[in-house]
Every structure is written in C-alpha cells, then in structure tokens.
Amino acid sequence: MPGRALPTAPAADAVPASCSAAVGRRTTAPVGTLRLVAAVAGKDLKVELRSREILYTMALFAAVIVVVFSFSFVKDQKALVAAVPGVAWAAVVFAGTIGLGRAFEREREGDTMRALLLSPAPRLAIFAGKTVAIALLVVAVEAVVLPLCLLFFNVDLGAAVLDLVLVLVLGAIGFAIVGTVFAAMLLRIQSRDVLLPVVLYPILVPMIMSGTKATAAILAANDADAWFWIKFLAAYDCVFTIVALWTFEALVIE
Amino acid sequence: MLSSIVVEKVSKRYGDHRALAAVELTLTAGSVCALLGPNGAGKSTLLGILSTLVRATAGTVGYLEGDRRRKLDDRLRADIGLLAHSSLCYGELTAVENLEFFATLYGVADGAARARTLLDEVGLDGRARDRAVRTYSRGMVQRLALARALLARPSLLLLDEPFTGLDRGGALALGARLGQAKADGAIVVCVTHDLEAIAGVTDHVAILVGGKLACDERDPAGYSYAALRERYHAHAG
Numbered sequence: 001m002p003g004r005a006l007p008t009a010p011a012a013d014a015v016p017a018s019c020s021a022a023v024g025r026r027t028t029a030p031v032g033t034l035r036l037v038a039a040v041a042g043k044d045l046k047v048e049l050r051s052r053e054i055l056y057t058m059a060l061f062a063a064v065i066v067v068v069f070s071f072s073f074v075k076d077q078k079a080l081v082a083a084v085p086g087v088a089w090a091a092v093v094f095a096g097t098i099g100l101g102r103a104f105e106r107e108r109e110g111d112t113m114r115a116l117l118l119s120p121a122p123r124l125a126i127f128a129g130k131t132v133a134i135a136l137l138v139v140a141v142e143a144v145v146l147p148l149c150l151l152f153f154n155v156d157l158g159a160a161v162l163d164l165v166l167v168l169v170l171g172a173i174g175f176a177i178v179g180t181v182f183a184a185m186l187l188r189i190q191s192r193d194v195l196l197p198v199v200l201y202p203i204l205v206p207m208i209m210s211g212t213k214a215t216a217a218i219l220a221a222n223d224a225d226a227w228f229w230i231k232f233l234a235a236y237d238c239v240f241t242i243v244a245l246w247t248f249e250a251l252v253i254e
Numbered sequence: 255m256l257s258s259i260v261v262e263k264v265s266k267r268y269g270d271h272r273a274l275a276a277v278e279l280t281l282t283a284g285s286v287c288a289l290l291g292p293n294g295a296g297k298s299t300l301l302g303i304l305s306t307l308v309r310a311t312a313g314t315v316g317y318l319e320g321d322r323r324r325k326l327d328d329r330l331r332a333d334i335g336l337l338a339h340s341s342l343c344y345g346e347l348t349a350v351e352n353l354e355f356f357a358t359l360y361g362v363a364d365g366a367a368r369a370r371t372l373l374d375e376v377g378l379d380g381r382a383r384d385r386a387v388r389t390y391s392r393g394m395v396q397r398l399a400l401a402r403a404l405l406a407r408p409s410l411l412l413l414d415e416p417f418t419g420l421d422r423g424g425a426l427a428l429g430a431r432l433g434q435a436k437a438d439g440a441i442v443v444c445v446t447h448d449l450e451a452i453a454g455v456t457d458h459v460a461i462l463v464g465g466k467l468a469c470d471e472r473d474p475a476g477y478s479y480a481a482l483r484e485r486y487h488a489h490a491g
Contacts, residue, residue: 039358047346050386110387111340114307115402118342119359120332 033128036121040129045136047106054099055137059144062095066145070152079153085215087153089208091145092168096138096175097197103134104183104192113187113252123249127180131244135176142168160218163226167214170233174207174240181244185251207236255409256333256441257318258282259304264313266299266465273299275465276313281458283409285472286432286442288452288482291462292490297445298339300462301412304443305336317410332360335408337416341399345388349378349398352387353405360406372401377427392419400428411435413444417451425451449486453479461489 048054066087073083107113116126146168150157157164182200186192214229261279265272274296281287289297302308303315306326317324317333324330336342343352350369357365373383376397382390387398396419403411413432417425425448432455435442446452457476461469468489477485 036359039355043344043347043355046351047344050346106344106346110345111338111342112344114336114338115342115356116359117307118305118331118334118336119356120328120361120406121359122328 033122033125036125037128037132040116040121040126041132041136044103044130044133048103048133048137054102055140057102058095058099058137058141061098062091062141062145063148065091065094066148066152070149081153081155081219082216084149084153084155084219085212088145088149088168088215089171089212092138092142092171093175093201093204093208095141095145096134096172096179097200099137099141100134100179100183100200101193101196103130103137104187108187113184117252123252124245127184127244127248130184131173131176131180134180135172138172138175139169142172155219157218160221163218163230164215167211167218167226167230167233170230170237171207171211174233174237175204177237177240177244178203178207181248181251184248187252203240207233210236255319255439256283256324257320259410259441260316260318261300261304262314262316264300264303264310264315266296266303266308267311272465274303274310274462277462277465277467279460279467279470281441281443283441284436284439285458286436286444286452286456287458287460288449288456288477289443289445289460289462290447290449290482290486290490291468295462295490296465297462298414301336301338301414301443301445304410305334305412306331332406333409335403335406335411337399337403337411337413339414341387341395341402343387343395343398343402346386348385349373349383349387349390349401352398353401356402356405362406368405369401372404373398375404375431376401377424393421393424396420397424400431404431409440411440411442413442413446415446415448416444417446417448429455449482450479453477453482456482459485461486463490 069083069087070079073080073087107116117123146164149155179200182203183196186195186199189195210229210232214226214233217225217229259281261277263276263278264274265276266274277300289300291297299308303310317326317330347355350366350373353369353372354365357368362368378394378397378401382394387395390398396416400416403413416428420428429451432442432444436455444452444456454476457474458472459469459477459482460467469485471485
C-alpha cells in the first residue's frame, strides 16, 4: 500500500517560500521586562473581562459573607463595629482563594502555563504579570467589600478611609504574591482545589493578622498601631516577593 | 541557530514509574526525526525534556550551535517551537489575539503581521480568526497550535501528534511545512502514530519502547510508509 506519503516540497495550497521560512531571518528582539509583565497581566484581565466568571463569583461570595456576618454580629440591636476587620479580611481571603484557583484552572485547561514557561519571557515577568492580574482582581473585590462593610456596620471613617484603602491594597498584593506561587505549584496536582487553601492559609496568617490588626487600629483611630501593622504588611509583601522570585521557577518546572 | 542536539543517557522517573531509561540520541539540523513508539513509551516525556520544560532525572541534553554548547536560558527557549497535545492557546481569546500575545513574549517584530501571515499559511479560515478559540473545531485548534509553534521561526520544532484532527488538506500542508522547515535547516522532531502522514518527510527514525531507544537510524533519501511500518513492527511489535 503506497499510503498517503506527503511531499517534501510545498504543496499547491502552501504559501510561497518567502513567508513560510521556518528558521533563519529571525526578527525577534529582547523585550523590556515591564512590557512583558503588562502583556501577561493584560492578557489575564482581557480573558477575565470576556467571561467575567471570576470577578462576579468573587464579588458575590464576598458580599454574601459581609451581609451574613453583619446580621450575625449584633449587640444592642446594632452591628458590632469590632467585627469589621475580621469580616472584611475573611471575605477578601476566601473570595480571593476562589478567584486564584479558577485563574490557574484556566491556565491548566489549554496547558497555557507550559506555553508561558516555554517562551523566552523571563520567569520573573511571567510571575509578576500573573501576580498583578490577581492583585487587581482582589482589589476589585475589596472595592465591593469595603463600602458594604462601612454600610452594614454603620462605620464613618472620614479621611481614615484612605489608610484602610492602603491596608487593603497591601493585603491584595501579599495575597497575590503568595497565592500565585502556590497556585502555580499545584497546577499539575490532581487534588489542587482541596490543597490550595491547606497550603496557602498557613503562609497567609501573618498577612491576615497584620491586615486585621491594622484595620482595627484604623477603626479605633489609633494611628501609631495602624502604621506599625501597615509597615509589617509592607515588609511581609517584600519578603514574600523575594521568596517567590527565588522559588517560582523551581516550583513550576516538572 | 541550533546545529544539533545531543541527548546523553537521559532517564526520567515519575515516582516508581520509569518513563525513560538512558536514552542516547543525536538530532541534527536540516532533518526531520520521526519519534515513534507505542503508548506509554516515553515519547512525550522525551519531547518535554527537549523543550526544557521537564527535568531529566539523569543524563544531559546538549544544545549545540556549531561547536558551542548553548546555555539553558531565555534565549535558548526562543529557538524552540512546541506543538503539544493541547493547544497552548487561550480559549477566551481569538486566534489573532493569541498569536499577538505570544509574539510579544517572543519579541517578534511586527507581531500582528506575522500572525496574519501564519494564519494564512496554516489555512485558518479568515472569518474564524476573530472568534474565540474555544468555539473552534479540533482541526482548527490544531492549525492555530501549529501557527503558534512556528511564530518565532524556531530552529528546533517539537511536534506531538501534529496530524491529529487535521483533514487531508491540512495534513498535506503540514507535511509540506515540515519539508520546508527541514530545507531551512531546522531540527524537527515529530511524535506520531500516523506513519502514512510522516512518510516521505522524515529522514531519521527513532523508536522508543518501554522508555528505551529500540531503533535509531537515518536515511538521507527519506523513508516510505512501507519502510516506516516495517521498522515499527520490527521494534515495537
């Protein structure tokens, strides 16, 4: 049987050799790391804006937590303001974990994480791009959680709201840094959905603790305590950025 | 541009399972290697190791440019094009958006023009290009995956079952494309069970059985389907 042996020369429907050369005439050039970070983050956000499944799920879940707890923590028929730090951070972290898992599940579906790692883009840029995208999603959820907390717990922060925004943004960055490393590491593991919170939360404890302490200090108008915990949170982000950059490649290669 | 790849006693274990056992293989520029073998023989694992994405448990892979051994760095990865089992593309993005995104990562000058040229080349329908990839048929995804693999004009082209899902025209065009890559001096490694499709293009046959290299031979004149089938049955049963 002669089979359907393929020609070695271009077939009639192949394009002219001028545009089909596979090698040589390379027209690639080094790309700035920041541009690569923006490309990876932009791609993730574009994918999310097309489907909106992560953002809507995270926001709805976080809103439900705030509403439920605002009716649970009641004293003298008023929502307990002291519960706000715990409620806000629980909502952000739990909703963030849902988003984190789904964001990396997308990379698994088309095996696109391999495509990213196979590209000449530095691992640092890939890690930073994914971290930026996840941090922005968490910040979007915080933009829902914060007004809801202020509304349902009847809190008037005045200008201190800016301090609280700073705390929440630092928390989102810390969550995204640690979360990106662990979610990428668990990408090829079967029970990753179960394992992600198990391995992630113990590492997040210092971040959650400093976030709730800073939030409580801001609500109590205790500036000294608030700034101590804000600096602690910033230090947490710096330390885990270094650890993440150091370990990311080793964790994601088979 | 890579001139050869030397695989030296490469082994890979996944826990207790041995995927590759001391494989030795040399791949040269301007050659298409048909990497054959039954399911579970270790073909995709070897492809993963060649792509730098899988670490060998033992042994080394040397990427040579003339006499110089290239470092395993970002620049080397720019020289590798991979077509894997999955598309390696984002389902929510269009074909053009996918290629433009990867063109940015690879630093391809004028990524948009290159994307359009490649989509013409792989025969992806003009109307489909602006649709989300998740709406594509298997064959269309395979054409896009091929375009993605060729995007940066790699000098090492790794193809895992590239003929899957392609119609007759697509398979013919892909065969022609491999012939063109070979003529341009690329190192092409093609894992396939479709001996008919690769016949006439390949000039190097490597057969893996149970993680061991059972056959490694070359014929500059190329292999016919009958010759490939004979070798496959002789070594892999």
